[in-house]
Amino acid sequence: MCADVTVLGLGPMGAALAAAFLAAGHRTTVWNRTPGKADALAAQGAAEAVTATAAVTASPLTVVCLATYDAVHEVLAPMAGELAGRTVVNFTSGSPEHARETTAWAERHGVRYLDGVIMTTPSGIGTPDALLLHGGPQSVFEDCRGTLAALGDPVHVGTDTARPSVYDTALLALMWGTLTGWLHGAALVGADGPGGNATATDYTEVADRWTRTVRTFMNAHAPDIDSGHCPGADFPLRLHLMTMDILAHASELRGVSSGLPELFQELTGRAVDAGHGDDSFARLIEFMRKGGPA
Structure with missing residues (x-):
């Protein structure tokens, strides 16, 4: 020591x-x-x-x-x-x-x-x-x-002494993605203004509990990414896409524009169109990588 x-x-x-x-x-x-x-x-x-x-x-x-x-x-x-x-x-x-x-x-x-x-x-x-x-x-x-x-x-x-730097940028992507998604949600629940559906504080109390489920998804999908085998089970990409369409519609109705719903739809839509509608969310990583599926 x-x-x-x-x-x-x-x-x-x-x-x-x-x-x-x-x-x-x-x-x-x-x-x-x-x-x-x-x-x-x-x-x-x-x-x-x-x-x-x-x-x-x-x-x-x-x-x-x-x-x-x-x-x-x-x-x-x-x-x-x-x-x-x-x-x-x-x-x-x-x-x-x-x-x-x-x-x-x-x-x-x-x-x-x-x-x-x-x-x-x-x-x-x-x-x-x-x-x-x-x-x-x-x-x-x-x-x-x-x-x-x-x-x-x-x-x-x-x-490898380079790995912390790579992790740094990857974790920042997670942070900004999470915070932007949280802001989008806060804007949705507060779109009616003070006295409306919920305050950001009320929403965040629920969102904090929801992150436990999100962590479960990440841990379940990580082995799929490593193996390349991505079974959709009870929540395949085609159902993700349907839910994303609902998010996009709700965001439009409530005047919330972050670009996230459209990003989700575009990325997932490409995967579904390529025949991966029954695969899990993990399959999307192939559509993020340069040189991956078009």
């Missing part, structure tokens, strides 16, 4: 990471390229390093949260020798290519490296439900899991 930790980068997220480590009782060293950002953390017990090199040599684990991967390389490259044998967990936002390039650099210099993404805002850091994804050697992750748990829920998604 990496009891001592260094944090490089004290923007809003980096500062939140350092504060969470401190709150969990870890001896925390901090450094930022722009002076003056460590004052509040120092008041909480953090040790401010004058140089990045002094910061990384103070702890076996360094957590990096900078603006760009270019900044990461600018900071880390001059002290590759000092980092050899130490662990770096990089939470800087970037692409899968950035992650793989940085991994290659770390391997050349003997740095134990994990690439990660943070699936919350700074205010969520340190809470049990804050999801943090990590990619890289399982052994490196296990060595630091206890320390990383101070930030939230650390999850290892595989040895």
Whole structure:
């Protein structure tokens, strides 16, 4: 377990990471390229390093949260020798290519490296439900899991350090899709205005319970996607399409326009027209993939 930790980068997220480590009782060293950002953390017990090199040599684990991967390389490259044998967990936002390039650099210099993404805002850091994804050697992750748990829920998604970045964008798609669908629903139930069918708060209480069923659908359909076998059972695509038509009609009548019903109809309609009306919702993934069915 990496009891001592260094944090490089004290923007809003980096500062939140350092504060969470401190709150969990870890001896925390901090450094930022722009002076003056460590004052509040120092008041909480953090040790401010004058140089990045002094910061990384103070702890076996360094957590990096900078603006760009270019900044990461600018900071880390001059002290590759000092980092050899130490662990770096990089939470800087970037692409899968950035992650793989940085991994290659770390391997050349003997740095134990994990690439990660943070699936919350700074205010969520340190809470049990804050999801943090990590990619890289399982052994490196296990060595630091206890320390990383101070930030939230650390999850290892595989040895490929590019995977957290891919998951990041995929989970954002889920978030925006869910929130947009929720907004569409709130607009539908509130279309009559104050005193109408329901408030957004009333609707959301029911929607929150409904998400349990949606999770059941996702877990049931995931093996279908992996196997390519998508039996429709009691809710095949042709019934989905009929229900989508009802949603589109209701939305039109109540003046709600998000584009979602039309998207659902177009995508599902293509699958049904291609002969997949008796398949499950999972079959639609083939009509989303580039080069898939037209």
